[in-house]
Amino acid sequence: MVIKMLATDMDGTLLKNNKTLSTNNIKALKKAQEKGIEIVICTGRPYATIKPYLKEIGFPCWVVSNNGAVIRNKEKEIINIINIDNRAILDLIPILEKENIYFHGSDGCHSYIKSYRERIKVIKNYIKLKSSSHFTTWTKSLHAVFLSGAHRKVDMRKYVLSGGTFASLFIYSLEPKQLENTKSKIKNVGGIAITSSGRENIEILHESASKGNALKKLSQQLNISTNEIAAVGDNYNDLSMISIAGLGVAMENAEEEVLKSAKWRTKSNEDDGVSYLIERILSGDLTIDQGVESK
Structure with a gap:
């Protein structure tokens, strides 16, 4: 099955430990987007701290912030928000x-x-x-x-x-x-x-907000099956999206529970693991049906 959406966490995943966004990761995201894959930045961060990185990425993408409680479209408009009671x-x-x-x-x-x-x-x-x-x-x-x-x-x-x-x-x-x-x-x-x-x-x-639920809602809007989603992360707040995605991916530096839950493991955030994942997807070496437990 072809991957039509890529959801990536930020800290510990897309970003290096010093909180910078590498040129390799930016180029890989752009290449995936040009191939028709919907890119979703899916993070626990509030939107204000995401904006500088979106400018670096350089093309419109979907944004799931606040761990899934807020969804923005490519025009940066809020299309869904779930507030705590x-x-x-x-x-x-x-x-x-x-x-x-x-x-x-x-x-x-x-x-x-x-x-x-x-x-x-x-x-x-x-x-x-x-x-x-x-x-x-x-x-x-x-x-x-x-x-x-x-x-x-x-x-x-x-x-x-x-x-x-x-x-x-x-x-x-x-x-x-x-x-x-x-x-x-x-x-x-x-x-x-x-x-x-x-x-x-x-x-x-x-209680109903999570990265996984946000991706489900977004995939429905885009008419994309959750089986056509690749989701990559490193920490506990990423478990819900990794579990619902057709290809759930853990960073090499991920928490043990995330490593165990994922279908595939990419390189660490310090070694541009998101870029490596995209490279494998675009080359055809890695599809939903070919997910394995290690890189």
């Missing part, structure tokens, strides 16, 4: 505040934070992966929070009570025990799904 948010906020753990909420356009200082601190931890320069780290962190237009400072409870909505909640800590304790306390809140895109975070969605 506000009653669930109001149950979660006091738990998270009692745990004294960082969290923010995102809708289809912005991220809503409690503290500029804490947000800058979190962003700095990620930017350090990209540059060892203290000045550059500070400059990029300040730009991301104050100049990008992506953030809004709010009182979380008042914002929700006034009708504000979140498509996803992002919880962050460098302390595994704190994350584990938090997860155990929020798991009984009704109407939510809990996932993760890294060992330092927990991500919360509406």
Whole structure:
């Protein structure tokens, strides 16, 4: 069966560890698109942090953000959004505040934070992966929070009570025990799904939102069977799309559960695994029916 749609995760998959997008991956995506394959960027990130990479990619593609809660078409318009029920948010906020753990909420356009200082601190931890320069780290962190237009400072409870909505909640800590304790306390809140895109975070969605469900909806709109989808990722939030795709692919650097769930394994994100996957697909060496467990 021919592959008609390629869905790729970003962090740990399409992006290198320093959060850059390689020339090889850009060229491969463009080549696949020119061959008629629908390209879907499918990530836990909110849209504001995806836009710079879309500009680098250089051609219109579908975007699934917020771990499947928000779908955008090639014209960057939101065509579907699933918000977390506000009653669930109001149950979660006091738990998270009692745990004294960082969290923010995102809708289809912005991220809503409690503290500029804490947000800058979190962003700095990620930017350090990209540059060892203290000045550059500070400059990029300040730009991301104050100049990008992506953030809004709010009182979380008042914002929700006034009708504000979140498509996803992002919880962050460098302390595994704190994350584990938090997860155990929020798991009984009704109407939510809990996932993760890294060992330092927990991500919360509406119970019906996932990357897999978003791809199902998009494939129906495009009249593409899920059996004609190739989906590639590395982490737990990618499991739903890897499981529904005709060709579910794990990065070599993927979590063990993802490796076990995938039909095929490509190279690591540091070795342009997405480019390698596309090369194998376009050459005819790899089809839905030829999926194997290792590269």
